[in-house]
Amino acid sequence: MSAPTLDRPAAPDEAALQAHFDATIAADKRVEPRDWMPEGYRKGLIRQIAQHAHSEIIGMQPEGDWLLAAPSLRRKAILLAKVQDEAGHGMYLYSAAETLGADRADLTDKLIEGRHKYSSIFNYPTLTYADVGVIGWLVDGAAICNQVPLCRSSYGPYARAMIRVCKEESFHQRQGYELLMTMMRGTDEQRAMVQDAVDRWWWPSLMMFGPPDDDSPNSAQSMAWGIKRHSNDELRQRYVDMSVPQAEALGVTLPDPELRLDPSTGRYRFGQIDWDEFKRVISGNGPANAERIARRRAARDDNAWVIEAATAYAEKHAS
Numbered sequence: 001m002s003a004p005t006l007d008r009p010a011a012p013d014e015a016a017l018q019a020h021f022d023a024t025i026a027a028d029k030r031v032e033p034r035d036w037m038p039e040g041y042r043k044g045l046i047r048q049i050a051q052h053a054h055s056e057i058i059g060m061q062p063e064g065d066w067l068l069a070a071p072s073l074r075r076k077a078i079l080l081a082k083v084q085d086e087a088g089h090g091m092y093l094y095s096a097a098e099t100l101g102a103d104r105a106d107l108t109d110k111l112i113e114g115r116h117k118y119s120s121i122f123n124y125p126t127l128t129y130a131d132v133g134v135i136g137w138l139v140d141g142a143a144i145c146n147q148v149p150l151c152r153s154s155y156g157p158y159a160r161a162m163i164r165v166c167k168e169e170s171f172h173q174r175q176g177y178e179l180l181m182t183m184m185r186g187t188d189e190q191r192a193m194v195q196d197a198v199d200r201w202w203w204p205s206l207m208m209f210g211p212p213d214d215d216s217p218n219s220a221q222s223m224a225w226g227i228k229r230h231s232n233d234e235l236r237q238r239y240v241d242m243s244v245p246q247a248e249a250l251g252v253t254l255p256d257p258e259l260r261l262d263p264s265t266g267r268y269r270f271g272q273i274d275w276d277e278f279k280r281v282i283s284g285n286g287p288a289n290a291e292r293i294a295r296r297r298a299a300r301d302d303n304a305w306v307i308e309a310a311t312a313y314a315e316k317h318a319s
C-alpha cells in the first residue's frame with residue numbers, strides 16, 4: 001500500500017489489484033472500464049475488438065456491391081438494412097475499444113496500413129446475387145456461432161455490445177436463408193447459382209473461426225481471461241454440425257466429399273481446410289484484399305472534411 005495522506009486515501013498496490021482482477025475473472029463477473037486490469041488483458045482486448053470492428057466495416061463492402069443491383073425493392077430494402085447494421089456493429093465495437101484507451105482514428109490508420117487484421121472472409125468477391133444469400137446464411141451463421149458466446153465475454157462493454165450485434169445477426173442469417181429458399185424454388189439457373197455460391201463460400205466460412213487450436217497463439221490466454229469462451233476448433237465443429245442439416249433442407253451439397261456423420265459422436269467429420277490459403281488471405285494476398293483496403297482508404301480520405309467540420313462545430317459550441 002502507498003502511504004495515505006490527509007487528502008489521499010491509501011492506493012492499493014499492484015498485487016492487490018491483480019488479486020481483485022483474478023477474483024473477478026474466477027467469479028465470472030464483468031471487468032468494467034473503471035477497473036484496474038493487467039496490461040496484457042487490455043492489449044489483447046483491443047487487438048480482438050479492433051479486428052472485429054474492422055471486419056464489420058470492411059464486411060459492408062462485398063454485399064454493398066449489390067445495393068444498386070438488387071433484384072427487387074424488397075430485396076434492396078433488406079440489403080440496405082443489413083449493410084447499415086454492419087456499420088452500427090463497427091461503431092459499437094470501436095466505442096468498446098475506446099473504453100480501453102484506444103483511439104478510433106489510430107485504429108483506422110492501422111487497418112489501412114496493414115498493421116491490423118480483419119476477417120479473412122471479406123476478401124472474397126460476391127459474383128452473383130446468390131452470394132448475398134449465402135453470406136447471410138453461412139457467413140452470418142458463422143458469426144452468430146462465434147459471437148453468441150462473446151455475449152458472456154469478461155469485458156463488460158464488449159459483452160454488452162455483442163448482445164445487440166447477435167440479435168441483428170440472427171435477422172441477417174434468416175434473410176439470407178429465406179433468399180436462398182426462394183431461389184431454390186425458382187429456375188434451374190437460380191438453383192445452379194445458389195450451388196455455385198455455396199461451393200465458393202463453404203471453405204472460407206470454416207476459416208472464419210481461425211487457425212486450428214494447436215496453431216492458435218492467442219487462444220489459451222484469451223480463454224483463461226474469459227475474453228473467448230470456446231476454442232476455434234470447438235466453434236468450427238459446432239458450426240459444421242449446425243450447417244449440414246440446413247444445407248439438406250435447402251437442397252444444396254456442401255463441397256466436401258469427406259463430410260459425414262460420425263455415429264460414435266453424433267458429430268460431422270469434415271475434410272482438410274486449406275490453411276495455406278488462409279495464411280495467404282490474412283497476410284493481404286487474398287482475391288479482394290487490395291480492393292477492400294483501397295476503398296477503406298478512400299472513405300477515410302474523402303470524408304476527412306466531415307470530421308474536421310464536426311470537430312470545429314463541437315469546439316465552437318463548447319466555447
Ligand code: 3HC
Nearest residue numbers: 052055056059118119120143207208209210216217218219
Ligand atoms: N481472419 C483474419 N485473421 C484471423 C482469423 C480470420 N478468420 N482468424 C484468426 N486470425 C488471426 C488472429 O487475429 C491472430 O492474429 P494476431 O495474433 O496477429 O492478432 C492470428 O490469426 C492467430 O489466431 P488466434 O486463433 O490466435 O486468434 P484469436 O484467439 O483472436 O481468435 C478469432 C481469432 C476467432 C477471430 C477471435 O479473435 C474472435 O472470436 N474474434 C471476434 C469475432 C470476429 O472478429 N469476427 C470477425 C467476423 S465479423 C462478422 O462476420 C460480422 C459480419 O456480419 C459482417
